[in-house]
Amino acid sequence: MWRLAYGNPEDQRSAAGEIRLLAKRNADNRVAIAEAGAIPLLVGLLSTPDSRIQEHSVTALLNLSICENNKGAIVSAGAIPGIVQVLKKGSMEARENAAATLFSLSVIDENKVTIGALGAIPPLVVLLNEGTQRGKKDAATALFNLCIYQGNKGKAIRAGVIPTLTRLLTEPGSGMVDEALAILAILSSHPEGKAIIGSSDAVPSLVEFIRTGSPRNRENAAAVLVHLCSGDPQHLVEAQKLGLMGPLIDLAGNGTDRGKRKAAQLLERISRLAEQQKETAVSQPEEEAEPTHPESTTEAADT
Secondary structure, X not given: OHHHHHOOHHHHHHHHHHHHHHHHHOHHHHHHHHHOOHHHHHHHHOOOOOHHHHHHHHHXXXXXXXXXXXXXXXXXXXXXXXXXXXXXXXXXXXXXHHHHHHHHXXXXXXXXXXXXXXXXXXXXXXXXXXXXXXXXXXXXHHHHHHHOOHHXXXXXXXXXXXXXXXXXXXXXXXXXXXXXXXXXXXXXXXXXXXXXXXXXXXXXXXXXXXXXXOHHHHHHHHHHHHHHHOOOOHHHHHHHHOOOHHXXXXXXXXXXXXXXXXXXXXXXXXXXXXXXXXXXXXXXXXOOOOOOOHHHHHHHHHO
């Protein structure tokens, strides 16, 4: 610990790297390292200009956070602002591991609030856009967890996450469909999120996922569609034109429990919409032709 606290950069780099590896190996090491007082020292090194020390420190904190008792100690040591700074400015490896650390810490509900309030969401959206495949997945899992808390949904939407997610749905070989649909299913319950998804021409993709997706993707696509169709039948009409009914009936009978519930909600809305259209057609009387007065015709001709 002396080298970590007082050593020169080379000593600190070596000590942080050793702690990173020890914390990765087993649970006993994670407990022992925390008890030895390493967490505040590692937090202090997150702001170092040395990128390698930064990488080792944030990754050591990630490995230590696997121990449930260490999560609170890491947050209490003031780690989140430093982790967010690494997420913004660090090397790609450090940014990825910072995102994974935030995901690990956000398992505790109160930490979701703190992490969102301290500015983690915009740089996570940036990483989702420009990271490596692993970086995108780390960012997506962190965003998913954070957006479970209602107060973080608006932050993610305003950070521009929805256009990125809808792009990942249709990007060939993105490998991010599962994550994108899961996050969209959460954000579609937010009024701003619903409006942006609705204007993004996502309905054809959602129908296709209900038709051919994995069980989890089918249920999430149906969940997004349920929110889109709430109070606005145009998306439901579009989905029907795209052949929604067959896949929806199949999902209602063979999907996951949640998938069956979402399919049943959509089928009920389709039935209600058909009933409303029928009532409207029946209640509309045939319009009578207005009589044309000779004098008005003459006036119009003279004008």
